[in-house]
Amino acid sequence: MRRGRAARVFRVLLAVHDLKSSRRFYESLLASPGRQVAPGRVYFDCGPVLLGLLDSGPRGRRSSPTPVEALYFATSQLEEIHQRARRLRALAPGYLHGDRSSPMGGIVRRPWGERSFYARDPSGNPLCFVDERTRFTGTSAQVSALERSSSAARSNRRPAPRRAAPRRP
Secondary structure (H helix, E strand, O other), X not given: OOOOOOXXXXXXXXXXXXXHHHHHHHHHHHOOOOEEEEOOEEEEEEOOEEEEEEEOOOOOOOOOOOOOOOEEEEEOOHHHHHHHHHHOOXXXXXXXXXXXXXXXXXXXXXXXXXXEEEEEOOOOOEEXXXXXXXXXXXXXXXXXXXXXXXXXXXXXXXXXXXXXXXXXX
């Protein structure tokens, strides 16, 4: 496929339970105004991709599923957004993949090289903010580096001590 012919993502919609509250949340978190484009729909400019909030609340559509995976934002202002997320009490609890060295709500360098933190919006939608200088986009060089670091980590693990077999009388 020739470059430039691939389909491009230009808009992502998130279902929210309370459009007014969610709009205020994202305006504060992103430090950017949203704009009402239709009843029940607000857009935010996020580079070449629009983030749309779709009101799923008042019309009985509360059963809209929450995405399983996060919506990822690249930013040069990771620390500032982290502070705003903290003030909004939006930092995600817990640990990524159960790894205690990788708190979801903390700014951490992840195993794949990204410096990031995770948050949740008022409707429970998962968000991840990544330092734009460390974005993992799946290039061949990034994948090779990840494979090398994973291999090195595995080889640095000490084998578990062998237990002596129980003696039989």
